[in-house]
Amino acid sequence: MPLDKLQPKIEKYVERHKDWKVNVYGQCKSWLDSGDGLQPRSMTRDLDWGIPVPVEGAEGKVLYVWFDAPIGYISNTIEAFPDTWEQYWKDEDTRLIHFIGKDNIVFHCVIFPAMLMEHGEFITPDNVPGNEFLNLEGSKLSTSRNWAVWLHEYLAEFPGKQDELRYVLTSIAPETKDSEFIWKDYQARVNNELVAILGNLVNRVMVLTDKYYEGKVPQAGECSDLKAFISGKREAITESLENFRLREALGEMMNVARHGNQMLSEKEPWKLIKTDPEQTKIVLYDCLQIIANLAILSEPFLPFTSQKLFRMLNLNKEDYSWTDAGRQDLLQPGHQLGKAELLYQKIEDEAIEAQVQKLHATAAAQKPATKTETKKVEATKTDEAPKGEITYDDFTKLDLRVGTILTAEKVEKADKLLKLTVDLGFETRTIVSGIAEHFKPEELPNLQVSVVANLAPRKIRGIESKGMILLAEDETGKLHFVLPKELTKNGSIIR
RNA sequence: GGCGGGAUAGCUCAGCCGGUUAGAGCGCAGCACUCAUAAUGCUGAGGUCGGGGAUUCGAGCUCCCCUCCCGCUACCA
Numbered sequence: 001m002p003l004d005k006l007q008p009k010i011e012k013y014v015e016r017h018k019d020w021k022v023n024v025y026g027q028c029k030s031w032l033d034s035g036d037g038l039q040p041r042s043m044t045r046d047l048d049w050g051i052p053v054p055v056e057g058a059e060g061k062v063l064y065v066w067f068d069a070p071i072g073y074i075s076n077t078i079e080a081f082p083d084t085w086e087q088y089w090k091d092e093d094t095r096l097i098h099f100i101g102k103d104n105i106v107f108h109c110v111i112f113p114a115m116l117m118e119h120g121e122f123i124t125p126d127n128v129p130g131n132e133f134l135n136l137e138g139s140k141l142s143t144s145r146n147w148a149v150w151l152h153e154y155l156a157e158f159p160g161k162q163d164e165l166r167y168v169l170t171s172i173a174p175e176t177k178d179s180e181f182i183w184k185d186y187q188a189r190v191n192n193e194l195v196a197i198l199g200n201l202v203n204r205v206m207v208l209t210d211k212y213y214e215g216k217v218p219q220a221g222e223c224s225d226l227k228a229f230i231s232g233k234r235e236a237i238t239e240s241l242e243n244f245r246l247r248e249a250l251g252e253m254m255n256v257a258r259h260g261n262q263m264l265s266e267k268e269p270w271k272l273i274k275t276d277p278e279q280t281k282i283v284l285y286d287c288l289q290i291i292a293n294l295a296i297l298s299e300p301f302l303p304f305t306s307q308k309l310f311r312m313l314n315l316n317k318e319d320y321s322w323t324d325a326g327r328q329d330l331l332q333p334g335h336q337l338g339k340a341e342l343l344y345q346k347i348e349d350e351a352i353e354a355q356v357q358k359l360h361a362t363a364a365a366q367k368p369a370t371k372t373e374t375k376k377v378e379a380t381k382t383d384e385a386p387k388g389e390i391t392y393d394d395f396t397k398l399d400l401r402v403g404t405i406l407t408a409e410k411v412e413k414a415d416k417l418l419k420l421t422v423d424l425g426f427e428t429r430t431i432v433s434g435i436a437e438h439f440k441p442e443e444l445p446n447l448q449v450s451v452v453a454n455l456a457p458r459k460i461r462g463i464e465s466k467g468m469i470l471l472a473e474d475e476t477g478k479l480h481f482v483l484p485k486e487l488t489k490n491g492s493i494i495r
Numbered sequence: 496g497g498c499g500g501g502a503u504a505g506c507u508c509a510g511c512c513g514g515u516u517a518g519a520g521c522g523c524a525g526c527a528c529u530c531a532u533a534a535u536g537c538u539g540a541g542g543u544c545g546g547g548g549a550u551u552c553g554a555g556c557u558c559c560c561c562u563c564c565c566g567c568u569a570c571c572a
Contacts, residue, residue: 102565106567185506199534203532203534251508268530270528
């Protein structure tokens with residue numbers, strides 16, 4: 001793909017979107033502005049697996065994942081909405097948003113849009129709110145190491161707690177920097193915020209209404225600035241959501257619940273009922289309206305909660321939409337409420353400890369994955385197919401030898417390279433190997449290794465490398481030296 | 496190595512175009528209350544704003560140097 005030739009178009013596209021998040025815009029600019037600008041990028045790979053390139057003469061080639069995957073988004077839409085999919089991808093009036101993680105920024109902001117623009121019939125993403133990473137209990141997520149919380153397992157072990165997870169994940173969404181999912185924190189947020197603030201408000205209002213008015217909305221005149229307050233919150237939440245500040249939006253929704261708790265503390269209806277029943281009606285009427293509003297406002301974040309609230313209030317969800325939030329008459333006086341139920345249960349310590357233990361028990365290896373390892377895993381996830389047959393003569397061309405690493409040092413200005421000197425018995429030579437992220441130089445000297453001795457020399461980073469060290473790569477991407485079981489004379493032939 | 500992003504209270508994060516005593520939620524402490532899943536409300540204690548220089552009347556915000564974390568990219572025979 002001649003990205004170099006497309007640079008002007010892409011540049012124009014990116015610069016039209018200065019409103020993108022700084023990390024997103026910044027990285028796009030860095031690709032566009034660095035050195036010679038965008039470079040042509042190969043859109044096929046020579047692999048035994050993948051999507052074959054459907055072009056004559058391209059036998060044996062498969063599509064590059066980042067050419068293939070975005071097309072998959074479109075095909076997926078076609079599968080889901082065979083009649084209307086074009087509205088999503090082609091309609092000029094559609095606002096196309098790509099939600100991604102930071103590792104995919106350029107693919108969604110440069111390469112995919114380039115494809116869409118070149119095709120001609122497609123619209124380009126209006127915004128790509130790339131998030132940073134969500135880590136787990138101190139380490140990067142890794143599905144291959146099983147350092148993860150699997151959704152199906154979570155749902156089985158915490159039945160009905162979809163919204164609890166949604167709440168926590170939204171609260172800690174890595175919008176501007178990496179964040180961390182910690183089970184203890186999950187517990188705290190659920191117990192101290194969801195249960196204590198939102199769940200408790202709903203419960204106390206339902207209980208009071210039940211006790212004083214047999215579960216019917218009391219007759220009361222409007223009072224206070226409730227309407228202004230809630231519609232103000234609705235606007236704030238809308239604004240935050242439109243700008244992809246979900247944490248902030250969620251916080252504003254919770255503030256509505258806080259407001260309800262404040263009202264109760266201030267008015268103390270449990271006291272007021274003894275002295276001024278009419279005022280008490282007003283207080284509870286307003287509290288009930290707050291809850292009804294919360295049924296609407298919680299919907300984007302906590303859909304199950306929203307549903308529960310509508311049910312408890314005996315309202316038909318379909319009769320209300322987002323813009324109804326702010327009304328102080330969502331519930332009519334005399335309206336019979338449904339049965340009260342607890343919105344959330346507290347999460348016990350044992351449940352949390354069990355999760356943490358499970359995580360550590362099932363994690364493949366204790367050591368946290370390094371950057372390279374995680375990436376490698378992605379690349380090797382599909383087992384490589386066996387290679388084609390070769391003759392014995394082909395094999396005998398290889399000169400495999402036993403050698404011993406004498407020295408090892410990092411290569412300047414290269415993250416992955418180590419410069420090794422290896423004693424092969426008949427001579428000592430320099431070998432550059434891409435293992436710097438797996439081994440520390442100081443742990444290598446005196447280690448016996450297997451070497452491809454007759455590989456054509458090659459200059460790497462200005463250093464002549466003569467040969468190659470053999471390593472085995474396990475399923476986690478970790479490298480292991482291939483070496484003789486017993487100490488063997490340097491230079492010994494391997495065959 | 497180059498580039499992008501980040502480093503602000505114990506924790507999670509806000510801080511607009513540089514401007515008086517740096518904010519919120521959670522946690523913690525105290526007080527109030529008892530309708531409520533010992534929940535809520537109020538008050539308070541917590542900050543050398545990663546480190547060091549510079550510009551400015553004035554810098555968390557600007558510039559330079561450095562350290563650490565994440566990502567992209569190059570090297571990986």
